Amino acid sequence: MAKAEVAIDVGYGFVKGVFESSRVHFASAVIRAPDLSVGAALGGMGGENVYEINGESYLVGEAALEAGAQRSWATDAAGRRDYPLLVAAALAKLRVPAGDIQLRVGVPLGHYSSGRAALRDALDGAVFRITDHTAKNTYFRVAEVRVYPQGVGAYAAAVADQPDLRRKPVGVVDIGYRTTDYLIVRHTADGRARPLRWGSADVGWQSVAAFCRDAVASDKALPINLEQIERALESGEFWWRGRRVELPLSQAEQELAQRVADAVQHAWRDEIDALAAVIVAGGAGARLAGLLPWPHVVVAPDPFYANARGYLLL
Structure with missing residues (x-):
């Protein structure tokens, strides 16, 4: 039986999941579920954001924020604990069929070198027994996991949607909740993609x-x-x-766009003028693209899910 292929992009602000034609997103927050009896008296607390995962009850997403959780995750021990829980919740929300799965996940470019091995170890072979708010029970085992850098996924999705850019030199600017990832992609003589001048700036929608x-x-x-x-x-x-x-809001968006442009310009310098396009993706990409100073900006189709979609193409 074929394993389900699922892409889950856990960003600092939001979790984005893609499985076949289904997509979900929710805030990157998780917390042990408190006593929900008072919320039930008011018509329900948490609702579809309450999950029992491997015997423990959790609130995820907006419900977790309302209960006092902090939005975002880290690559330290706490982050490696929370990341699998967010993945489990995304699997349940996507209604992935029970059983073995092939999982594609991503981490910010700035943490890829240092964090990918620990993240892979935390997920490889992981077993999730999940009960949702309808009392439906689902079992998953991560039979295979691949970890990709955010931004690379956005590039893969963009050139799949716009094949005329596939062999051209392009830049990618992925504007997320807390960080902006960027890279230039050029190609060798035999057609292999080669990333250049990549990095991450500590500036985003936050x-x-x-x-x-x-x-x-x-x-x-x-x-x-x-x-x-x-x-x-x-x-x-x-x-x-x-x-x-x-x-x-308008003034704040202009200020953010300028900070993003400054960070990218500092990293790419005059290379930015020698590109066929600057592909803008990420949760804030569509809102800020028109405020960026470069004439060759192209918004990635479906920019919010660009990384998750791209992971399934790599």
Whole structure:
């Protein structure tokens, strides 16, 4: 029986999963489930974001954030503990058939060299027994795992969708929640792709939330935390003590686009002009592409899922 091939891209901000035609995403947050009885009295707490994984109950995604979890993961011991739990939740949300799976996952470019072996070891052969909020039980075993650098997946997806770019020199700028990954891809005489000038900058969509928080807090002397602003950016409005407060979103996006451009320009220098295209991907890619200063910017089709889609093509 063929093993299901699944791609799960665990970013600092969001988990993105792709299986056949199914796609899911949720916040990269997980926490042991608290007593849910009070939430049940109000019509349910957690709902589809409550999972029992290998005998322990967890909240994932937005429900975990509301329960006090921190968004994002790391490559330290805590991160290696949480990463498999986020993968398990994504498998359940994607409704992957039970049994052995071939798993494709990614890590930020800046952590690929140092973190891929530990991540592979944490997932290879892992067994997940999962019960969801409907009491459905599912069993998975990771029969094979491949770890890819984020950005490379986005490149693979982009050239598959736009084959005219396949053999041309292109740059990739993958703008995520906390970091921006970038690389240039050129080809050898025999057609092999060769990555150049790759790296990761510590700037991403979280910077927009931080800019808005600082601007509003400074202007109105309000004790606002970052999580409150992030929720407001997702909902489209920010309320404080009964008043709706306007957030300087446009200014924040322009500031982030400039920081991304500065980081990429510093790494690529004049090479940026010798490219057929600069492919922009990532959760913030579509929003910021028009603010970047280069005339040859191309937005990757379906930029939010570009890495996960690309992992299945590598």
